[in-house]
Amino acid sequence: MRSRIKELRKKNKISQDELAMSVGVTRQTITSLECEKYTASLVLAYKISKYFGLTIEEVFDFSDVEDF
Amino acid sequence: MEKYAKKLKIRIVFMSIIALCATIGFICGAFGVFGEVGNEGYRDFFSGFQSGLFAVLIVGTVFKIVRYIRALKNTDICKKIFICENDERTMLINEKSGQRLFVCCGYVLITAAVVAGYFSRTVFFSLIGAYILMEIVFLSLKAYYRHTM
Incomplete structure (x- = not known):
């Protein structure tokens, strides 16, 4: 899933380590999210969005998610 | 984090018991308490394997105990370990x-x-x-x- 984590992180001058520690995951998880290798859980998506003061939809791109 | 600190204390006690048992096992193995098996070559290999196993257990548990004690003293290390595990x-x-x-x-x-x-x-x-x-x-x-x- 695409996200704006990298963009927001650079905009706010935050390192991967700082973000990882703040949301309670490892740096590797942040790297995987930025590389679109891993899809965050709802809780993690909420924590990251809250950290940047945005909504989940503003951080994560749900356009690829299919409707049933 | 307090709950996790309690969990770490329990782990330290558990690891200490394992380390103690492994040390007793290592000493017993060194004095041949576990008995002898097979021919000389196999006997040496088997007793060496047992000693190695106990040594790995001792080193592993002591390493973890030290890590957990350090974590209990320093909240940053405690948080890092918690994050790594969760x-x-x-x-x-x-x-x-x-x-x-x-x-x-x-x-x-x-x-x-x-x-x-x-x-x-x-x-x-x-x-x-x-x-x-x-x-x-x-x-x-x-x-x-x-x-x-």
């Missing part, structure tokens, strides 16, 4: 690669190998071989999921 991606990788199953089977295989070693050399080496193969499969799966996730 990271959702790591947990998913462990789940997908079947860590619990492999660890449980590993303990059973090693214990069975040590017991079987007193009766049959062939069974001992077969079980050790099975354990090594299982570890290779587990580590390969883990590396694969770490790379793809």
Whole structure:
């Protein structure tokens, strides 16, 4: 899933380590999210969005998610 | 974090008991309390294997005890350990690669190998071989999921 984590992180001058520690995951998880290798859980998506003061939809791109 | 600190204290006690038992086992093995088996070559190998196993247990548990004590004294280290253990991606990788199953089977295989070693050399080496193969499969799966996730 695409996200704006990298963009927001650079905009706010935050390192991967700082973000990882703040949301309670490892740096590797942040790297995987930025590389679109891993899809965050709802809780993690909420924590990251809250950290940047945005909504989940503003951080994560749900356009690829299919409707049933 | 207080709950986790309590958990760490319980782990320290548990690890200390294991370290103590392993030390007793190591000393007993060194004095030949466990008895002798087979010919001289196999006997040396088997007792060396047992001593090595106990030594690994002692070193491993002492390392963890020191790590946990440091974590209890420093909240930053405690938080780092907590995050490493509860990271959702790591947990998913462990789940997908079947860590619990492999660890449980590993303990059973090693214990069975040590017991079987007193009766049959062939069974001992077969079980050790099975354990090594299982570890290779587990580590390969883990590396694969770490790379793809």
